[in-house]
Structures are given as structure tokens and as C-alpha cells.
Amino acid sequence: MSAFSCPLRVRWGEVDAQGVVFNPNYFVYADVAATEFFRAAGVMTGDYPDMGQSYVVDARASFRASARFDDLLDIQVSVPRIGRSSYELRVDILRSGQLLTEVSLTYVRALEGKSEPLSESYRAMLARVVRTD
Numbered sequence: 001m002s003a004f005s006c007p008l009r010v011r012w013g014e015v016d017a018q019g020v021v022f023n024p025n026y027f028v029y030a031d032v033a034a035t036e037f038f039r040a041a042g043v044m045t046g047d048y049p050d051m052g053q054s055y056v057v058d059a060r061a062s063f064r065a066s067a068r069f070d071d072l073l074d075i076q077v078s079v080p081r082i083g084r085s086s087y088e089l090r091v092d093i094l095r096s097g098q099l100l101t102e103v104s105l106t107y108v109r110a111l112e113g114k115s116e117p118l119s120e121s122y123r124a125m126l127a128r129v130v131r132t133d
Contacts, residue, residue, distance in 0.1 A: 003078035003092070004040060006033040010071045020066035027059060030091040030103040033075035037089070041125050050109050050122035057086075058106040065100045067093070073100070079126045085115040087126055 008029055016022040038044055043051045067073060074094045081088040091103040109116045118126075 003076035003090075004033075004037045006036045006075045006077070008032060008073045008075055010067050010069055010073065012069055015069045020068055023061070023063065026061055026063070026093060026101045026103060029073065029075055029093055030059075030061075030089075030105060033077050033091055034089055034105060037077040041128075043122070043125055048119070048122050048125070050119050053109050053111060053116065054087075054107040055110055056105050057108045058104070060104045062102045063100070064102070065095075065098060067095055067100050071095050082118070082123055082126050085109050085117050087118070 010021055014021050014025045014028075035044075038051060042048075072095070074097075076092045076094065078090050078092075079087060080090050086106060086108040089105045089107070091105065092099055093101040093103065109118050
């Protein structure tokens with residue numbers, strides 16, 4: 001299945017003195033795309049309590065090349081792993097098809113500090129976009 005795609009243009013305030021995107025901004029881009037992914041999937045409503053009970057517990061990035069001011073980025077979100085109470089989003093940040101940065105976000109559903117199984121409906125929503133490559 002294909003990944004969800006979200007366009008984003010690099011703004012002036014996101015670049016550093018070398019004229020490239022300041023590394024922490026890639027996590028902001030990943031968060032923006034993840035939010036749009038969840039919105040498109042229809043889980044930004046009260047119908048999926050899992051969404052409001054899921055927290056990022058691990059965030060990693062691998063940098064391959066730099067984005068620059070005014071670049072139009074294609075940010076692709078997919079779900080490579082769904083566990084009992086956790087899942088991973090993979091966020092690929094591309095420019096004209098070139099992979100610039102890979103971000104991995106691991107979420108855990110937790111209630112009062114303890115992990116809780118994901119609901120079947122939430123798991124089904126995530127499974128619709130599981131990465132197959």
C-alpha cells in the first residue's frame with residue numbers, strides 16, 4: 001500500500017546560518033505530517049480514544065541530505081509496525097523524489113502511566129496503511 005503524502009514548503013525561519021533546515025525542524029515536519037495523516041484517517045475525533053491516549057516514546061531521524069529555504073517537500077507517512085499497545089510511524093521527507101530524512105516515531109497507548117492495548121478499530125485504521133516494502 002502507498003504511504004500518506006503531505007506537502008510542505010520550507011520557510012525562512014526554519015533554516016540555519018548555513019542556509020539549510022535546522023535539524024530539529026525535521027521532527028516538526030514529521031509531527032505536522034503525522035497530524036495530517038491522523039486527520040485524513042478520521043481519528044482526530046472522539047470516536048477513537050486511542051488517539052488521545054497515544055504518546056511518542058521514541059523518535060529517531062536519519063539524515064541523508066539537506067533541505068533548503070523554499071524547497072517543496074513531500075512528506076510520506078506509513079505504518080511499518082503495529083504491536084499490542086504500540087505502533088510506529090515512518091515519516092520519509094523527500095524533495096523531488098530524493099529521500100532527505102527518515103524519521104521513526106514510536107507511539108504507546110497509555111492510561112495513567114501504564115500501557116493499554118490498542119482498540120481493534122484503531123488497529124484496523126492503522127493496518128489500512130501498513131508499509132509493505
